[in-house]
Amino acid sequence: MDLTDNYYKYVEIANEDKLEMSITNILSNPSLYREAQHLQKQVDVLQSDTAILSIAVNEWLVLLESEVLDPYKANIRKRMEEATEPFFFVANMMDPQYLGRNLNLTSQQEELAEEWISEFHPEYLAGFMAFRIKDPDLFPKIMFSEQILNLYKQQPAKWWSVMENRTLKTNNLPSGFCNIFANLLTCHQVLPQLKDYFLHLVLFGLN
Secondary structure: OOOOOOHHHHHHHHHHHOOOHHHHHHHOOHHHHHHHHHHHHHHHHHOOOOOEHHHHHHHHHHHHHOOOOHHHHHHHHHHHHHHOOHHHHHHHHOOHHHOOOOOOOOHHHHHHHHHHHHHHOHHHHHHHHHHHOOOOOOOOHHHHOHHHHHHOOOOHHHHHHHHHHHHOOOOOOOOOHHHHHHHHOOOEOOOOOHHHHHHHHHHHOOO
16 A cells, blocks of 8 residues: 555554654644655656666756755665666756756766766867757757757657758757657656655655
8 A cells, every 4th residue: 555645545554553753743743644645656656667777867957946854855865876877867867857956966967978978988078068058059949949959858869860961961969969868868767766765765764
């Protein structure tokens, strides 16, 4: 049974069966229920089949930005560090839907992404940096229009495929530049079952 889906049933059972007071107090605390609800929503996205690397990073950031989950930030940050690699941040930075977004990577995470590109694909570093400012000398302005971004919001890999076609004639980008990010934006994060861990964290303060 899922805690948030069956919360009121649990409360009813606790009241009828006179469970241990510590458990009854937990179930009777509405703030804990709200925290668990908020947490479950984001964790469900993290563990969904549609959670490519860029989306997964964004959902971790949503968890860290949530005021509701302030008491658990250290644990959430620890789990994020364990679950992510530098190329996850590369994917997030190169997903067009997150350009100019409100949630931002830390400077350390951005540096990790830049170092990863510099180490494994140094020929793409200049283009990587130029993308962040939507450099019109390398990337057609139309590709950053609201209409195009919305069209490919759920398909960032296809957006990069279109970008590749648009930039072939100019030859301003190194060979394979668009393709590597198109491929990266089809990768998914493989996670252990986080829901039970985080819900227990909210309820019982487990480390």
